[in-house]
Amino acid sequence: MGSSQEEVTLLGVIGSSFVCRVKIALHLKGVEYKYVEENLGIKSEQLLKYNPVHKKVPVFVHGDKPLAESLVIVEYIDETWNNNPILPSDPYQRALARFWSKFIDDKIVGVSWKSVFTVDEKEREKNVAETYEGLQFLENEIKEKKFFGGEELGLVDITAVYVAYWIPLVQEIAGLELLTTEKFPNLYRWTQEFVNHPIVKESLPPRDPVFAFFKGRYEGLLASK
Known part of the structure; x- marks a missing residue:
């Protein structure tokens, strides 16, 4: 090695x-x-x-x-690096983790981004609806579990850092409610658990500059309407 x-x-x-x-x-x-x-x-x-x-x-x-x-x-x-495995050792569980990670990239990241950074109203509404649909699948998948893979952080949690940290940030900028405790109680609870995990905490970017950067982009977009 x-x-x-x-x-x-x-x-x-x-x-x-x-x-x-x-x-x-x-x-x-x-x-x-x-x-x-x-x-x-x-x-x-x-x-x-x-x-x-x-x-x-x-x-x-x-x-x-x-x-x-x-x-x-x-x-x-x-x-x-063999310590603290990120993917499960069981082939079926590993395949599932890859499936959900791909799902997050294909069905949530892009559309939720567009539901904020799209000027066209109709387009935005379509993207918001698709985001809800994607988040509902994750809500049903996380259920009562601490993390997507069980007790420890795994691949799906790491992939979903966008859901836990970026969605709340950009929805605040745009005045949207994509991910709330009312709509998605299990998923929302997971976001809190996840962003407060010590390893995740030290890996996340500082909120203020990131917020300011995306707010600037959002205001620039509105100004160009």
């Missing part, structure tokens, strides 16, 4: 939930890493070299081997 000793670098931006996923995985495993804040307006040579396909963050570099895409990176971290 000599390779796990090699230097680890993470290229990211502070407001990205995808970057945050990788940070949680690294903190959970106790991996030391160097963090490099990128400016996506002026993409660095390092970013273009390591992620020529998507030119996006996060980019994870282990030794001199780069990886892109947050869920791919989280699985790689889980397989490289």
Whole structure:
């Protein structure tokens, strides 16, 4: 396992939930890493070299081997460092965790984002309805469990950091009610449990600058109407 000793670098931006996923995985495993804040307006040579396909963050570099895409990176971290497993050992449970993680990316992240950052009223209403539908599936999946995988943080929780931290932030900016304790009591309870977990707490970006950044974007969008 000599390779796990090699230097680890993470290229990211502070407001990205995808970057945050990788940070949680690294903190959970106790991996030391160097963090490099990128400016996506002026993409660095390092970013273009390591992620020529998507030119996006996060980019994870282990030794001199780069990886892109947050869920791919989280699985790689889980397989490289054996302590505090992120994916279940049972193949069926592992497949389910991947299913729900993909569900969050396909059915919640994009549409909930558009329900805030879309000017067109009709389009927004459609996205809000789709977000409710996606969150309802998660509500039914979490039930009374502490975390999606049971007692310990796992892949689905890490993927859903967007639901726990970013949705409450952007819904406040837009004056929307996407995720509330009335509509989704179990999921809401999970968000509180999750964001207060010590590993997650140290991985989340500070709220004020992230809030200010997205508020600026939202106001810019309204001004362009």
